[in-house]
Amino acid sequence: MLWFGDRRPPHRPNPEGTTMIEARSLSKRYKDKLAVDNLTFQVRPGVVTGFLGPNGAGKSTTMRMIMGLDAPTSGDVTVDGRHYHDLGWPLHEVGALLEAKAIHPGRSARAHLLMLAESNRIPRRRVDEVLELVGLTSVAGRRAGKFSLGMGQRLGIAGALLGDPGVLLFDEPVNGLDPDGIRWVRNLLKGLAREGRTVFVSSHLMSEMALTADEVIIIGRGRLIAQRPVGDLLDQSAQRFVRVRTPQPDILVAALDGAGATVGREDDGSLTVRGMDATAIGDLAARVQAVLHELSPQSASLEEAYMELTEESIEYHGAQPMVAAAAGGNR
Amino acid sequence: MTVAATSPLDAAPSTRVPAGRYRITDLMRSEWTKLRTVRSTMWTLGVTIVVGIGVSALATGETRAHWSSMSLPTRLAFDPTRVSLTPLFFCQLALGVLGVLVISAEFGTGTARATFAAAPRRVPVLVAKTIVFGLVALVVSEATAFLSFFVGQAMLTAPATHATLSTPGALRAVTGTGLYLAVISLFALGLGTILRHTAGAISAFVGVLLVLPIIIQALPGSVQNEVTRFLPARIGEVMTNPRGVPLHAFSAWPGLLLLCGYAAAALVVGGVLLVSRDA
Incomplete structure (x- = not known):
């Protein structure tokens, strides 16, 4: 553990069965809008947990509630079993990139980090270390107001790493970064998780999470839609099918129907077969002597799996107004 | 901009977690860094000192230039201490703006979120800010009060009368004017904490100092006299005056105490709102 050096890490990494961030029935109502609705989830150390949802789904609000910046209307969220408010040295325990440019435009990058460091008795040399780490050393003395969005993100990330914390929250960290920067952030997140830290990162882009996250928590309209490993998300998707081309479609379709598969005929003459894998389809085709020109398993992209899940949530919302009203009445 | 292909693992460890929890002294150090690393601080403090001394020099210089043409009663009524300190009324605007900015800029720029992420207990943050x-x-x-006094008196060369710190009431007037400025700027900090928005809080501050007296002048005479004494501006007026207390005013120290009460009330209300509102 080179990073932790000779001090005890704030949270001893223990990926098996530990929960670092725990939300229980978390809700947040702003005047007329229920931004977060009865959200319950756990975030484990040692993996990158993606926090996924369309814009306005309540991701940032949830992150602010974890940080104690916004008070929940009801429910509860803890970090390592404690409320954020009760952390002794918050920056040593939780680092967060909440939103880019939450920085006084007239203050230099170094001064911004220094004032944060001082509040948690972090030595001045650590400020230079994190500036080096995010590649801002050469512009450390420049006013943050002159920074590009990407540089602002890097400064925010530097602030998150300042206290060498065991829990890290990143709200849309790749926003405004160039491809180089995006790759750098991905590696950073994975590296932090490998060290046993808890890494919780929000994004509205499934494609980004597919490359970075091990596990995803998906929310829509403030509600939990799914929490599962990224791999499972694909397996459970109804979008998995096998594309088949044959000059004798009628014979094969009859046989597939008989075997219990669902078959769709596409405009280009191909068949889409669900509920049966490629091997079984090939065997069946041989038995009925149908010639195969193509037999290709198609897995849906994560993006499609995500769209499918969020669509469900919208249908669910439309169909359940009475339940939502009743739940609101109990509060 | 390119980034070195370093992983965070390559950085040498340099942070150790101290025992206990963050203290008010840690927060004060942080607040001091915040204060000294933005230009608005230097601007407003610079304007305070320059305007204070400059206008004092102008006012006393004007008196000196017309001394020979002044009537005897006017000469006798002339108070060199007061004339050198009255310009400090301009200073309270600059210092008040800084008092507002110290907190409103945090909310305006989003720095407040970084601040409260580092120190989630908000009352100690406000206390540290108030102290620093x-x-x-x-x-x-x-410094402005004393410099204005000395510069002003230096301008009042013979035959014009001038004061020294040992002139009766002069030392109280000079130190009191400085205290008045410091306390009124804490009142501005309180307004900034309550209102959060820079423009709104500055308007409220200017309203209390400059507009409220005008509104009160529109009231019937008897009511006016009872109310005027409570105005911060009236309290400041008494402060700059080394010769006793005008009618319808509190005397110097009770007045200052009342002003401290205003500042404390604004800060307490601000503190309560700071805790109860989302950052």
């Missing part, structure tokens, strides 16, 4: 800004305001206010 209060001390800076006090030092600058007193």
Whole structure:
């Protein structure tokens, strides 16, 4: 553990069965809008947990509630079993990139980090270390107001790493970064998780999470839609099918129907077969002597799996107004 | 901009977690860094000192230039201490703006979120801010008051009368004016904490100092006299005057105490709102 050096890490990494961030029935109502609705989830150390949802789904609000910046209307969220408010040295325990440019435009990058460091008795040399780490050393003395969005993100990330914390929250960290920067952030997140830290990162882009996250928590309209490993998300998707081309479609379709598969005929003459894998389809085709020109398993992209899940949530919302009203009445 | 292909693992460890929890002294150090690393601080403090001394020099210089044409009663009524301190009324605007900015800029720029992420207990943050800004305001206010007094008196060469610190009431007037400026700027900090928005809080501050007296003048005479004494501007007026207390005013120290009460009330209300509202 080179990073932790000779001090005890704030949270001893223990990926098996530990929960670092725990939300229980978390809700947040702003005047007329229920931004977060009865959200319950756990975030484990040692993996990158993606926090996924369309814009306005309540991701940032949830992150602010974890940080104690916004008070929940009801429910509860803890970090390592404690409320954020009760952390002794918050920056040593939780680092967060909440939103880019939450920085006084007239203050230099170094001064911004220094004032944060001082509040948690972090030595001045650590400020230079994190500036080096995010590649801002050469512009450390420049006013943050002159920074590009990407540089602002890097400064925010530097602030998150300042206290060498065991829990890290990143709200849309790749926003405004160039491809180089995006790759750098991905590696950073994975590296932090490998060290046993808890890494919780929000994004509205499934494609980004597919490359970075091990596990995803998906929310829509403030509600939990799914929490599962990224791999499972694909397996459970109804979008998995096998594309088949044959000059004798009628014979094969009859046989597939008989075997219990669902078959769709596409405009280009191909068949889409669900509920049966490629091997079984090939065997069946041989038995009925149908010639195969193509037999290709198609897995849906994560993006499609995500769209499918969020669509469900919208249908669910439309169909359940009475339940939502009743739940609101109990509060 | 390119980034070195370093992983975070490559950085040498340099942070150790101290025992206990963050203290008010840690927060004060942080607040001091915040205060000294933005230009608005230097601007407003610079304007305070320059305007204070400059206008004092102008006012006393004007008197000296017309001394020979002044009537005897006017000469006898002339108070060199007061004339050198009255310009400090302009200073309270600059210091008040800084008092507002110290907190409103945090909310305006989003820095407040970084601040409260680092120190989630908000009352100690406000206390640290109040102490650090209060001390800076006090030092600058007193320096401005004394410098204005000395520069003003130096302008009043013979035959014009001038004062020294040993002139009766002069020392109280000079130190009191500095105290008034420091306390009124803490009142501005309180307004900034309550209102959060820079423009709104500055308007409220200017309203209390300059507009409220005008509104009160529209009231019937008897009511006016009862109310005027409670105005911060009236309290400041008494402060700059070394010769006793005008009608319808509190005397110097009770007045200052009342002003401290205003500042404390604004800060307490601000503190309560700071805790109860989302950052």
